[in-house]
Amino acid sequence: MSPVVEACALEKRYADFVAVAGIDFQIAPGECFGFLGPNGAGKTSTMRMLQSVSLPSAGTLRVLGMDPRHDGKRIRTRLGVCPQADNLDPDLPVIDNLLVYGSYFPQARAVTARRADELLEFVALGDKKNHAIPELSGGMKRRLVIARALINEPELLLLDEPTTGLDPQARHLIWTKLRELRARGVTMVLTTHYMDEAERLCDRLVIMDGGKILAQDSPRALIDAHVGQEVFELGASAAEARDFLAGLDLCGASHEHTGDLLAVFLSAKHQLSERLIERARGAGSRYLLRNATLEDVFLKLTGRELDE
Amino acid sequence: MTASTSFLHGAARVAGRNLTVWRRYAAASALGNFGEPLLYLIALGYGLGRVVPPIDGLSYAEFLAPALIVSTVMYTATFEGTFGAYTRLTTQGTFEAILATPVTISEIVTGEILWGGLKSAFGATVVLVVVRAFGLVPSWLALGVLPLGFLAGAMFYAMALCMTALSKSYEFFNYYFTLLVAPMYLFSGVFFPLEGAPPWAHRLAQVLPLTHVVAVSRALVRGQPSWHTVGHAAVVLGCAAAAMALAARLLRRRLQI
Numbered sequence: 057m058s059p060v061v062e063a064c065a066l067e068k069r070y071a072d073f074v075a076v077a078g079i080d081f082q083i084a085p086g087e088c089f090g091f092l093g094p095n096g097a098g099k100t101s102t103m104r105m106l107q108s109v110s111l112p113s114a115g116t117l118r119v120l121g122m123d124p125r126h127d128g129k130r131i132r133t134r135l136g137v138c139p140q141a142d143n144l145d146p147d148l149p150v151i152d153n154l155l156v157y158g159s160y161f162p163q164a165r166a167v168t169a170r171r172a173d174e175l176l177e178f179v180a181l182g183d184k185k186n187h188a189i190p191e192l193s194g195g196m197k198r199r200l201v202i203a204r205a206l207i208n209e210p211e212l213l214l215l216d217e218p219t220t221g222l223d224p225q226a227r228h229l230i231w232t233k234l235r236e237l238r239a240r241g242v243t244m245v246l247t248t249h250y251m252d253e254a255e256r257l258c259d260r261l262v263i264m265d266g267g268k269i270l271a272q273d274s275p276r277a278l279i280d281a282h283v284g285q286e287v288f289e290l291g292a293s294a295a296e297a298r299d300f301l302a303g304l305d306l307c308g309a310s311h312e313h314t315g316d317l318l319a320v321f322l323s324a325k326h327q328l329s330e331r332l333i334e335r336a337r338g339a340g341s342r343y344l345l346r347n348a349t350l351e352d353v354f355l356k357l358t359g360r361e362l363d364e
Numbered sequence: 365m366t367a368s369t370s371f372l373h374g375a376a377r378v379a380g381r382n383l384t385v386w387r388r389y390a391a392a393s394a395l396g397n398f399g400e401p402l403l404y405l406i407a408l409g410y411g412l413g414r415v416v417p418p419i420d421g422l423s424y425a426e427f428l429a430p431a432l433i434v435s436t437v438m439y440t441a442t443f444e445g446t447f448g449a450y451t452r453l454t455t456q457g458t459f460e461a462i463l464a465t466p467v468t469i470s471e472i473v474t475g476e477i478l479w480g481g482l483k484s485a486f487g488a489t490v491v492l493v494v495v496r497a498f499g500l501v502p503s504w505l506a507l508g509v510l511p512l513g514f515l516a517g518a519m520f521y522a523m524a525l526c527m528t529a530l531s532k533s534y535e536f537f538n539y540y541f542t543l544l545v546a547p548m549y550l551f552s553g554v555f556f557p558l559e560g561a562p563p564w565a566h567r568l569a570q571v572l573p574l575t576h577v578v579a580v581s582r583a584l585v586r587g588q589p590s591w592h593t594v595g596h597a598a599v600v601l602g603c604a605a606a607a608m609a610l611a612a613r614l615l616r617r618r619l620q621i
Contacts, residue, residue: 109463110620129466137464143457147385156384159377160465208465 057085058121060212060243061106065115068101068267075101077267078115083245088238090254090261091247092350094358098267099247100140103216106245107137120212133161136210140217140247142197144189150200151176151185154207161208168207175203179233195226202233213237215246219253231256251351265358275350282356283348284309284323288332291342292318300335312356321348371474374467378475379482381458386483393483397440397490401432405498408555419557422586429500430585431554433491433509434516434577440487441480441517442545445524446537449476453528459619469619473612476525477518484517485510495585503587512584512597515604516577522607523573529614548574573603 061083068076076098083089091099104110105117108124108131117124119131145153151172158168176182179199184192192200198218205213218234219227227250234257238244248254254261255275262272271278279285292300297318301311309328311320322328329345336343386393405425413424420427452458459472467475488509495501527540551565552574558566569575576596583593 107464129468132464133466135464139457139460139464141457143461145381145385145458145461146456147388152384156381157461157465159380160374160462160467162373162466 059083059118060085060087060120061089061245062118063115064117066102066105066112066117067114068098068105068110069113074267076105079262079264079267079269081262081269081272083243085243086238086241087259088234088244088246088257090258091245091264092249092251092254092261092354093247093264096266097264097358099264100216101267102264103214103245103247106212106214107135108132133208134211136205136208136213138198138201138205138213138215138218140220142201144197144200144204146189149186149188150181150192153189153200154204157204158207163208171207171209172203175206178206178236179203180229193226195222195229198222198226198230199233202230206237211243213242213244215244217247217249220249227253251349251354255350263354263357270357271353278353279348279350280323283352284321284326285348286322286329287346287348287352288320288322288329289344289346290318290320290332290336291316296341300339300341304331304335319352321352371468371471374471375475375478378462378467378472379479380475381462382476382479383482394486394490397436397487398494401436401491402494404432405429405495409498425498426500427557427582428555429495429498430506430509430582431578432495433488433585434513434574434581435549435554436487436491437484437513437516437577438520438545438548438574441484441520442524442541444483445476445480445521446528446531446540447534449525450528450531450534450537453615453618463619469616470612472619473525473608473615477522477608477611480521480524481514481518484521485514488513488517501585503585505587505589506585508584509581512577512580512600516573516600519573519600519604519607522604522611525611526607526614529611529618548572553578573600576600576603 059082061081063079063081065078065080066076067074067078079102081089091102093099101110105112105124106119108119108128111125120134122131124131145156148156154172154175155168158172159165161168176185179202181196181200181203184196189197202218215234219230222230231253234244238257246257258275260272260274261278262269263278264270271282273281290297290300293316294313297313300318306320307326307328309320309322309326311318313319320328320332333343333345405428409425409428413428416424462472463469492501492506492509496506524540527537531537551569552572553569554574558569558575561569576599579596580593580600583589
């Protein structure tokens with residue numbers, strides 16, 4: 057099957073800075089593909105190019121087999137967009153938000169009306185049809201935005217930080233809905249700051265920083281390749297960390313010290329964890345042995361310092 | 365569903381969105397269109413009018429009525445094109461939401477201006493009914509103020525949209541209202557005849573678009589159109605076209621980040 061999205065040496069330059077500095081990726085049909093990166097990494101610029109609203113400055117981009125430079129209108133007809141900021145229409149009640157949005161697409165009014173009812177049920181807002189938008193909670197608004205993005209039965213769904221600012225219950229409900237959509241074969245592209253979200257939802261993802269792609273793979277493969285299986289953390293100043301590691305054979309495991317924390321990245325082959333724990337106990341230090349996560353990969357690749 | 369929408373479909377849906385919202389506040393909107401000109405008509409037309417000598421054989425209320433119809437058009441279109449459109453552009457993110465659909469920037473601009481024309485034509489209709497009730501509409505040609513209201517409304521809306529595209533805050537509109545809209549209201553022949561004014565004032569009035577709209581409205585309501593009326597209408601049409609082109613250009617620049 058041909059890819060749903062194909063980007064080659066894709067660039068987006070603005071007057072005074074480069075937002076996307078030549079990236080390559082392909083998204084297969086039915087895949088959930090993630091863009092991770094700190095603020096200013098180029099995620100949203102990439103999303104806006106996929107949306108065919110902002111045009112590439114250089115490189116090639118094909119969305120649903122079409123060129124955004126010429127076929128923006130036709131691409132957007134088959135696209136669903138869930139933007140970062142809730143831009144629901146506060147002047148209209150819940151149901152009219154879907155009906156009016158649906159009217160922008162070339163589909164019969166009756167089809168839109170039927171889908172609007174189905175989608176409100178799907179996102180568990182069936183009993184809120186005539187409510188005003190300001191009455192909805194943050195989670196309800198986000199679910200309504202997702203329902204709105206689905207009004208034209210899109211083949212490709214773009215989600216820009218779909219759960220930012222939501223409480224855990226609201227996030228889990230949205231994840232459930234997104235997994236249901238993935239099971240139905242809807243191709244999804246999402247950006248997120250939440251590593252657990254990316255780990256749960258994405259089949260494959262890229263980590264971006266400074267407009268470039270730093271790594272690209274499945275979450276598991278990225279963790280294995282860049283971090284390992286487990287992370288041993290020790291509360292220790294720089295001097296304490298040096299003492300702790302002195303005379304210890306790490307068998308090639310990498311380690312990192314930041315602030316007051318020493319982290320040792322472990323794979324099964326290192327068989328180090330017991331020795332590390334013993335040593336920490338002996339020294340009476342605080343320690344933690346935990347599974348490696350995507351967050352470790354992210355911080356390792358993009359750095360721990362705030363870059364703002 | 366691979367067909368894409370046509371330009372007109374997109375523009376009509378953008379206007380339709382605003383119409384859907386407006387229907388919810390139609391009563392309040394109509395009251396504004398109805399109440400304010402009524403108050404002006406009573407206070408100025410009949411109050412002040414008692415001490416004003418006839419103008420070209422017309423009572424002051426008769427002189428004032430056709431102009432009140434189109435000054436309502438100007439204010440309706442200007443408020444909607446500044447505060448209304450700016451809210452849709454910025455705080456509500458309405459335009460950005462629409463841009464994620466097949467609707468394009470040009471269609472948004474066209475649909476918005478279409479909406480400005482329609483809302484203004486509605487305002488003109490309400491005022492026409494009011495002044496007709498006072499017996500101030502002698503000619504059936506007065507129905508021509510409805511298409512005139514649409515055209516002038518589209519022009520004033522497009523002018524306001526230019527300001528909206530340039531604005532960084534609501535306060536910015538104070539410049540527009542104080543430096544252009546208010547002078548237009550006062551010096552375009554709404555309240556006093558331009559004939560007999562000093563030549564410089566007369567010339568100045570000719571660059572204000574409302575002057576020409578007032579001239580056409582007065583000719584239609586009195587049922588006395590002439591070649592001058594056609595000339596004035598042509599100026600309105602030209603200004604409308606220029607304002608629309610500029611609005612489209614400025615808003616495209618603002619939205620295409």
